[in-house]
Amino acid sequence: MADNILFEKTGSDDATQARCGGITTAHGYIDTPAFMPVGTQGTVKALTQEMLEGAGASIILGNTYHLYLRPGHLPINRLGGLHRFISWDRPILTDSGGFQVFSLTSLRKMSEAGVEFHSHIDGSTHFLSPETSIDIQTALGSDIVMVFDECTPFPASRDDSLKSLELTERWARRSKQRLCDLKSEPEIAQAAGISVVNPVQALFGINQGSTYLDLRERSLAGLVDIGFDGYAIGGLSVGEDKNAMFEVVSHIGPRMPGDRPRYLMGVGTPEDIIEAVALGIDMFDCVMPTRNARNGQLFTRRGKLNIKNSRYKEDSQPIDEDCRCAVCSRYSRAYVRHLYMSGEILGSVLSTLHNISFYLDMMGMMRQAIPLGTFNEFRNSFLSGLARGQD
Amino acid sequence: MADNILFEKTGSDDATQARCGGITTAHGYIDTPAFMPVGTQGTVKALTQEMLEGAGASIILGNTYHLYLRPGHLPINRLGGLHRFISWDRPILTDSGGFQVFSLTSLRKMSEAGVEFHSHIDGSTHFLSPETSIDIQTALGSDIVMVFDECTPFPASRDDSLKSLELTERWARRSKQRLCDLKSEPEIAQAAGISVVNPVQALFGINQGSTYLDLRERSLAGLVDIGFDGYAIGGLSVGEDKNAMFEVVSHIGPRMPGDRPRYLMGVGTPEDIIEAVALGIDMFDCVMPTRNARNGQLFTRRGKLNIKNSRYKEDSQPIDEDCRCAVCSRYSRAYVRHLYMSGEILGSVLSTLHNISFYLDMMGMMRQAIPLGTFNEFRNSFLSGLARGQD
Secondary structure, rough: OOOOEEEEEEEEEOOOOOOEEEEEEEEEEEEEEEEEEEEOOOOOOOOOHHHHHHHHHOEEOOHHHHHHHOOOHHHHHHHOOOHHHHOOOOEEOOOOHHHHHHOOOOEEEOOOOEEEEEOOOOOOEEEEEEHHHHHHHHHHHEEEEEEEOOOOOOOOOOHHHHHHHHHHHHHHHHHHHHHHHHHHHHHHHHHHOOOOOOOEEEEEEEEEEOOOHHHHHHHHHHHHHHHOOEEEEOOOOOOOOOHHHHHHHHHHHHOOOOOOOOEEEEOHHHHHHHHHHHOOOOOEEOOOHHHHHHHEEOOOOOOOOEEHHHHOOOOOOOOOOOOOOOOOOOOHHHHHHHHHHHHOHHHHHHHHHHHHHHHHHHHHHHHHHHHOHHHHHHHHHHHHHHHOOOO | OOOOEEEEEEEEEEOOOEEEEEEEEEEEEEEEEEEEEEEEOOOOOOOOOHHHHHOOOOEEEEEEEHHHHHHOOOOOOHHHHHHHHHHOOOOOOEEEHHHHHHHHHHEEOOOOOEEEEEEEOOOOOEEEEEHHHHHHHHOOOOOOOEOOOOOOOOOHHHEEEEEEHHHHHHHHHHHHHHHHHHHHOHHHHHHOOOOOOOOOOOEEEEOOOOOHHHHHHHHHHHHHHHHOOEEEOOOOOOOHHHHHHHHHHHHHHHHHOOOOOOOEOOOHHHHHHHHHHHHOOEEEEEOOHHHHHHHHOOEEEOOEOOOHHHOOOOOOOOOOOOOOOOOOOOHHHHHHHHHHHHHHHHHHHHHEEEEEHHHHHHHHHHHHHHHHOHHHHHHHHHHHHHOOOOO
């Protein structure tokens, strides 16, 4: 597989394994370390694309499972692909649908071929395999495609974890084969009823192996042998404790190919992300900033703030005094609290915009600090601010 | 009462009674005819203040009843008034709370003094009178204050309508007295626990009289005798048929003082507004563009469009081809439909922003046409476009 994205490392930290750089895609450049807001159903919940641009999002994530079920990948493909459908010109990464099939659906039938499952929307029966997942992602035209993997449940025995990572490896090979076929043989895309709207899609492999470090290594070796444009760590943030998670990340992160982007899937809190950047991770996604916003939990440089708290009823300060986002430059805690307490849509909009801005600003601070050699100073001072916790 | 707002008529139409002009307030100029988006709880539902500015809203409406109950007029007053609380620097009109007390609450006890009622939020008991309504509106600091009136229910006998309008007239006098007192005697405001955050609030009287034209005339004469900065027609759009409504507007509209703004409360459809402008009305408010948006009904220059309709599933056109709003310049019907069908917040945001833009653009077209002498041409062509109906 030819390189479909170019990763360049532009700086690194001496005291840690943190690095900064960027990824070139058909839809523009992604500065790393990068946080990808999650746009499950073709929308980062509550935000307009203009707001995401203004907040500095350089890439968003779309969910294959959700978009396949609604509105369907074929309508999106006929409309020119996901970028055009949602009117977003910057890069998009799509996941493979695997994680959602295993976490959102019931009555699954697993086989070597793939997974039969029932839609969480209407109960209808569907089948997802490496080939269909790649077909869907090609129809969507994302810039970064993820291989179809089995997200090993937690906890899993060593034996089950081994079987699972071996299946994931075979599926990764089939995923890569399918993407190559779609790109090189027009009749295959035609037979699948799709147009190749983005001919330079990159493909990332996904490392599994639960919390068994030797299995993680084995999985990584298998993926590197197949060869991908980037490598992701999957199967974490699924119920294991933090120590177990960081044991895996600190072991496998630095072993991932240094000339390719490293993506830690589904992580995490601001603290988790900072620690993972210190371990050499480049990309992150998490629903936490968006989901927590809709529940009234706001991130600030002095810890989390629960906007429901009555102490904010007459607080004319911005959500975060040190934040320069569009929300903090204009609106007060008292107003955001009132909107939240009144069940107003604008409460979700402003809370989400602030939280996403907080995450993106934090990534920007790390990207600045790493080449200046001040990453550890940033890390210590930012983490101690977060630990203050104002609730 | 000294003039607190300056109304100037800058143009009029020969063939109809349509007129254009503007109103100067402490928070800026309102071009008329004007539509006021309804910001019930201190937010025009689903829109940021930036979006309202971008769409060209020159004034919004706030609801005294809702803001009094939540978060309370005193907290808002302590935070500097409604403008500062919601971060909106342009004019605000507040209603008196009368309409909501009569339409949203149960277990009301009416007396000459005022109305005792139970909150629709928590059932707690409250009392609203001309004096307390004006106190609340002064605490909010709106630019245009409405007298506390009894919105005569429909249908009402001639006798009940007469009694109701006489009560409204006495309440109008008390409303004016209270506002004068608050402005001129600091100890009165102090005793009410409020600061006068906007010392140049204007006060509008409200015409009642149900569908009895002679009662409407009598009500108007009483109000003019008291003297207000502007005059509103109340008690319409409450269940009577269109003919009855326009009989009142066409009779009373042109009889309202020509040197003051004329405001038709709670109206209406685009068609209603155009017809009322032709009868000399200057100001409108209605929840229709915002509420219908959240139900998937979108206004276009070719009639209403129901975005739920499956025919839009793969429609790459903007909601309204002839619309240049922020939504139509970027997003497609297919995307807005997908957001609506998926229950996404962004569906409400984009639909509301389009509908509000549609209303505001329509007002702008009338303001352009009136001084050019092309109002009737605009009216005929716009109404025939609306009548096409695409559903």
